[in-house]
Amino acid sequence: MEVDGAAALLARAGTIVVPGWRGAAEPVPDTVCRALRRAHARGARVLSLCSGVFVLAAAGLLEGRRATTHWRYMDALRRAHPGIALEEDVLYVDEGSVLTAAGSAAGIDLCLHLVRGDFGLDAANSVARRLVVPLHRDGGQAQYVPRPVPTEREGARLGPLLDRMRARLDRPQPLPALAREAGMSLRTFLRRFRDATGCPPGEWLLRRRLDRARELLEGGARAAPVEEVAGLCGFGSAATLRHHFRRRFGLGPAAYRARFTGG
Numbered sequence: 001m002e003v004d005g006a007a008a009l010l011a012r013a014g015t016i017v018v019p020g021w022r023g024a025a026e027p028v029p030d031t032v033c034r035a036l037r038r039a040h041a042r043g044a045r046v047l048s049l050c051s052g053v054f055v056l057a058a059a060g061l062l063e064g065r066r067a068t069t070h071w072r073y074m075d076a077l078r079r080a081h082p083g084i085a086l087e088e089d090v091l092y093v094d095e096g097s098v099l100t101a102a103g104s105a106a107g108i109d110l111c112l113h114l115v116r117g118d119f120g121l122d123a124a125n126s127v128a129r130r131l132v133v134p135l136h137r138d139g140g141q142a143q144y145v146p147r148p149v150p151t152e153r154e155g156a157r158l159g160p161l162l163d164r165m166r167a168r169l170d171r172p173q174p175l176p177a178l179a180r181e182a183g184m185s186l187r188t189f190l191r192r193f194r195d196a197t198g199c200p201p202g203e204w205l206l207r208r209r210l211d212r213a214r215e216l217l218e219g220g221a222r223a224a225p226v227e228e229v230a231g232l233c234g235f236g237s238a239a240t241l242r243h244h245f246r247r248r249f250g251l252g253p254a255a256y257r258a259r260f261t262g263g
Contacts (some may be wrong), residue, residue: 010038010044015046017047023054024079045098047098049107051073053100057081062098066095071088091110091137096250099114153193169208170233226242
């Protein structure tokens with residue numbers, strides 16, 4: 001990569017991306033840390049991809065904030081910066097003016113998230129199609145951490161089940177019924193489900209329901225009322241949808257719809 005500018009550009013940038021670093025053992029120059037702090041203080045958005053999180057941490061921009069990085073760097077980052085609230089099973093974390101992504105591919109997820117927030121769903125879909133990637137990937141990075149691979153027979157049972165679970169998000173899906181549908185005991189089902197997806201069934205369903213709610217809320221003039229969205233996504237009530245939406249995204253469904261539709 002040929003650099004055609006100097007560090008002075010940080011004083012004018014609206015978004016600063018740190019794409020990587022050499023790990024926790026490599027000191028970050030004070031000049032870089034000071035420049036990042038000044039840029040952030042004047043309102044610039046700062047984000048890191050993969051090991052770039054060590055630069056943001058060294059600059060003090062992650063202290064007391066939620067953040068993530070590649071699973072290989074989690075322990076080193078935790079030891080070096082215990083004041084960071086690390087989230088291990090996510091692809092990226094959006095803390096408003098400071099954002100962090102897990103691995104390199106998760107950097108694409110985070111950048112698509114930025115495009116979606118800045119320019120809307122249509123623009124993000126256009127970029128995703130150009131990159132030949134999904135606009136939003138399911139699950140977190142725990143599914144990519146080395147773990148025993150489910151047997152072919154179990155994988156064949158879980159794959160179609162996941163498709164059916166997605167197709168009926170508006171209905172209750174009790175664990176015993178899911179285990180019977182998979183042809184497993186409840187204990188085996190819970191273990192194999194986590195091996196295959198990186199999270200328990202309840203968390204997996206919650207994520208899919210929230211993803212579906214986001215799609216419905218982004219419908220612009222065609223967007224359904226919040227109460228209807230709650231029913232279509234299996235939350236039962238608008239209050240329950242608001243609770244989970246705020247916990248996951250930091251804002252309510254109505255505010256989210258206004259943000260992504262210009263309402």
